[in-house]
Amino acid sequence: MKYTEKLRNSGLRPTKQRLQICEVLFNTDKTFHFTINELEQKIKKQTNNKISLATVYNTVHAFEKKGYLKQIPINSSETYFDTNVTDHHHFYDLKEEKLIDLENSDVGPINILKKINGKKIKSVEVLVKLED
Template sequence: MTDTMTIHHAEHNVPDMLRGAGLRPTRQRVSLAEILYSKGDRHISAELLHEEAVGADVPVSLATVYNTLHQFTEAGLLREVVIDGNKTYFDTNISDHHHFFIEGENRVVDIPGEGVGIGQLPQAPEGMEIVRVDVIVRVRNKISS
């Protein structure tokens, strides 16, 4: 797995980061990685990354953005945060942590890994092991009475 601290330094050499993750540093991958990691830890949708790329004059299709995000996830450079079947975010913070999902704002916020206690986990199916537990806590603004 890739060193989290290395990924988030703006001065890090993006082509070297991609090579270190086993990915060829194509022009589009480098451009998208620079956009992704230039703003520190964040949760971004493919659509928003596509908008930012277009705004930065990076000629890339939405399909290429999706493919690249999934390649980065498989290479350990991102974490995929699936809120439900319609909402997926990609997290540049790959450390062990959980998330709040703020309903109404469609925003994801980190919860430190030690901020959530997991009681009893089920036995993994035969021949398998539990890799990670992801907790998503849904919150919304209180309704005033």
């Protein structure tokens, strides 16, 4: 099965529900941003099948831990995830509360000069807030 490996890598068995979540998340050329609730709605529409919120939370978190999804650091009541796990950044339109991708080439290289003893950099994320 197409997504079995991704699931196994994340420590999850390939169940019907999880494969459906994979279809919605990964069976597309375009990457996208989502909240858990948006994802649940999308699944319901695309598969005519309701998957319980708990399952969606569990699966998304397992993928996030493994690096198949990224959390987008932003102050919002809901947590935003991104299926684009390459190194890239975001605009956040404050008025419309919408995220827009910033390609890596749209932001000059970022050089972190400070070092912290015994720690290594896991990620560098830039959030550019937009107003009118």
